[in-house]
Amino acid sequence: MSEYAHPEALVDTSWVADHLNDSNVRLIEADEDVLLYEVGHIPGAVKLDWHVDVQNPLSRDFVDQEGLEKLFSKWGITNDTTIVLYGDRNNWYAAYSYWLFTQYGHKNLKLINGGRTKWEAEGRPYTKEVPHYEATTYHAQPADESIRAFRDQVLAGLNDSNVRLIDVRSPQEYSGELLHMVNYPQEGAQRAGHIPGAKNIPWAVTANADGTFKSAEELSEIYKNKDITPDKNIVSYCRIGERSAHTWFVLTRLLGFENVRNYDGSWTEWGSLVRSPIER
Structure with a gap:
């Protein structure tokens, strides 16, 4: 390691x-x-x-x-x-x-x-x-809430060219095809889709079949291919913040990124906010 x-x-x-x-x-x-x-x-x-x-x-x-x-x-x-x-x-x-x-x-x-x-x-x-x-x-x-993102910060970051949003949910959740995860109705939202500009990098792509993390080289390539680099301000989200915390761990502890925050309000909050912009 x-x-x-x-x-x-x-x-x-x-x-x-x-x-x-x-x-x-x-x-x-x-x-x-x-x-x-x-x-x-x-x-x-x-x-x-x-x-x-x-x-x-x-x-x-x-x-x-x-x-x-x-x-x-x-x-x-x-x-x-x-x-x-x-x-x-x-x-x-x-x-x-x-x-x-x-x-x-x-x-x-x-x-x-x-x-x-x-x-x-x-x-x-x-x-x-x-x-x-x-x-x-x-x-x-x-x-220390510097590693935690809140909805107003996420909204303000939509117009910041140095901010990168990572949606770590499944492609079906990201696209809006799936509104509620099976067996997770408590994590629902009023609308399906994703936050505008967010890159879809499912949390699971960082793990091997045995549950261990992929190599640093493999992980770096996964994020670099989506323009997620250490010089950016990065916010990860999912539905309630647990899967995106996994991505936060990968980026900060395994790859050494310094500017990463977890938006734990995630889609259950964003997808139900009045007038919050979404994409499908």
Whole structure:
């Protein structure tokens, strides 16, 4: 993994197996399918339920600084703990969590390259035992929203020649052929299509069949062919921000792009806004 701009952002399954009893490492499983953890998880891992644990119940936003501090403290995480994230769907929600935790300033963050898919394929152990850790007092920094895009910023960027929008959804969603993803009605919008000028680079093209990331050379070629280069200001989006966080991770951690933001409002917001421009 030394070929990537920030190889320290990834660990392989062998590294995880060697650190299962490391008290300074906390494994966090974040899945799209929230029932998978109960079916079996990597020993020592805690469960992050994205629908509950990091959502503000009264607004469409994330937990605030205090909320994250309480969550990490409950899991026995300190500011020096190495957090290792993984999940299903080639780490959709693991990458989303990485992006969120980065906003609050946690330094030692890593993804398991290949996530659950690779761990399972190698026949590595799972457990149903839920770990319990002694509570700590975690201190988060105020949210750094420079890696997060909001709708007004996206709208203003439509007339900026240095801004590049990446729609990481499927070609059918991008074209407007598909309004609602199958089995995801909660991610719906009033209209189908894409944000004007957005390039369609589905998140899945960055992954190998075993769930690991493609090589730096392959990844660079994918984006360069769509005029996505490090000198541009880049905004990625999908429907709710989890797939586009995966792309944010690829661009910033694997390729070293510095000006990338994730528009987590994504299509569920944009596709329902009054007078927001769309293309099909």
